[in-house]
Amino acid sequence: MRTHVKPIGKSVIVLIAFILIALLSAFAVRAIQAPDVNPRSDYWGSVREGVRGYTAVDFEPHEILIHNGGEIWREVRNGLIANIGPLIMAGVLGAILMFFLIVGKDKLHEPKTGRRLNRFSLAERLLHWTTAFFFIVLAITGLSNLFGRAVLIPVFGQGLFAAYMQWALWVHNFSGPIFLILLLIMFVIWVRDNIPKKIDLVWFKNLGGMIGKGPRPHAGKINGGEKAWFWVMTLSGIAMGVTGILLDFPLLVDQGRTILQTAHAIHAIVAIFFIAASFGHIYIGTIGAEGTFEGMWRGTVDESWARQHQDLWYEEKTGKSA
Numbered sequence: 001m002r003t004h005v006k007p008i009g010k011s012v013i014v015l016i017a018f019i020l021i022a023l024l025s026a027f028a029v030r031a032i033q034a035p036d037v038n039p040r041s042d043y044w045g046s047v048r049e050g051v052r053g054y055t056a057v058d059f060e061p062h063e064i065l066i067h068n069g070g071e072i073w074r075e076v077r078n079g080l081i082a083n084i085g086p087l088i089m090a091g092v093l094g095a096i097l098m099f100f101l102i103v104g105k106d107k108l109h110e111p112k113t114g115r116r117l118n119r120f121s122l123a124e125r126l127l128h129w130t131t132a133f134f135f136i137v138l139a140i141t142g143l144s145n146l147f148g149r150a151v152l153i154p155v156f157g158q159g160l161f162a163a164y165m166q167w168a169l170w171v172h173n174f175s176g177p178i179f180l181i182l183l184l185i186m187f188v189i190w191v192r193d194n195i196p197k198k199i200d201l202v203w204f205k206n207l208g209g210m211i212g213k214g215p216r217p218h219a220g221k222i223n224g225g226e227k228a229w230f231w232v233m234t235l236s237g238i239a240m241g242v243t244g245i246l247l248d249f250p251l252l253v254d255q256g257r258t259i260l261q262t263a264h265a266i267h268a269i270v271a272i273f274f275i276a277a278s279f280g281h282i283y284i285g286t287i288g289a290e291g292t293f294e295g296m297w298r299g300t301v302d303e304s305w306a307r308q309h310q311d312l313w314y315e316e317k318t319g320k321s322a
Contacts, residue, residue, distance in 0.1 A: 076265050082147065085272040092276040096283050106210045106289040108304050116300040117317050119221075125299055127186060134179040139275050141172035146268060173248050180241030187234050193222045194231065200224035208309070210289075221313040229281045236274040243267040 120128070144152060144165065153161045202217045203224030209216035222230070243263040250260055286293055291305035306314035315321060 077146075077268065081265070081268050081272070082150070085268075086147065088272055089276045089279075092279050096279055100283070100288070103211055105287060108290050108302075109308055110304045112291075112302040112304050115303045117303060117306050117314070118299060119295040119301050120299050122299065124189065125296055127182065127189070128296055131179065131182040131186060134175050134182065135278070137175050138172060138179055139271075139278075141168040141175075142268075142271055143275070144168050145172065173244075176241065176244040176248065180237065180244070183234065183237040183241065190222075190230065193220070194227045196224075196227055200227055204228075216308060216311065218312050219310045220316075221310060223310060225284065229277070232274070232277050236270050236277075239270045240267055240274065243270075 145168065148161060148165060152164070156164070197220075199218050199220075201224070203219055206212040206214070206217070208219070208223055208225060217224075243266050246263040247260065247267065284292060285296065289309070291302055292309070294305075295301045303314070303318070306317070
């Protein structure tokens with residue numbers, strides 16, 4: 001039995017086919033004329049370039065809808081700093097470990113005499129250990145902020161990490177200005193003894209006699225290594241202190257997002273190198289050299305230590321030849 005399509009049905013089919021062909025033809029022509037082009041790409045391209053618009057908010061940065069610098073800052077912080085920073089610190093720790101395993105502890109060449117020389121006053125030691133305390137607090141809280149999401153969240157979970165970071169950020173922001181003030185006091189008190197001299201270059205040739213053979217290089221109250229640490233600490237501390245204050249008080253001066261982003265990057269980079277350099281200072285001051293820790297802990301050192309490490313200072317203090 002045959003079925004017949006009524007004339008009106010044929011007309012509807014033809015009309016639908018014509019509409020589909022017309023639409024597909026229009027899409028094809030459009031694709032050929034402007035393939036893969038967002039009709040509003042020029043608009044958003046201008047926005048990404050930082051073209052200013054109008055806003056009723058009386059604050060200049062709000063005139064820009066998208067701040068491209070924020071994406072650059074995130075790439076630097078989460079990419080360059082977050083990836084290279086741990087390698088730098090781990091590399092320094094590894095180098096110190098290898099040095100200790102190969103060279104060993106710098107022991108006294110002569111037995112202790114029991115006669116002690118005053119090296120640092122009580123006020124100097126209190127200043128040193130107070131500054132060291134705030135340095136450690138800032139290092140722990142700062143590294144937690146920089147690497148906490150990758151390191152601490154998998155261990156403690158998001159809830160505990162969030163509670164810790166609220167406390168850590170407050171402590172970090174509060175401790176920074178105090179550390180800067182203490183650092184400036186240390187600079188005023190000790191800068192006279194830390195002026196570089198020609199004998200310091202000789203000290204660095206064999207790291208104060210810790211490597212190689214031959215007599216120990218001459219040194220005054222502060223040797224070349226201690227002077228190097230003093231200037232690293234001073235310059236790094238000032239750089240971190242200034243950038244930290246800018247971040248703590250963004251409305252203190254008329255500063256935009258670019259200044260804050262730059263300050264944060266400088267703050268983090270300098271902090272990583274500062275912490276890495278502190279590993280060497282801590283090593284020498286504790287297990288690296290016998291008798292060195294006593295100077296800053298007790299305030300006095302044995303005469304044998306003074307003759308071996310700071311012979312010129314020993315002669316000045318005792319009037320005897322080293």
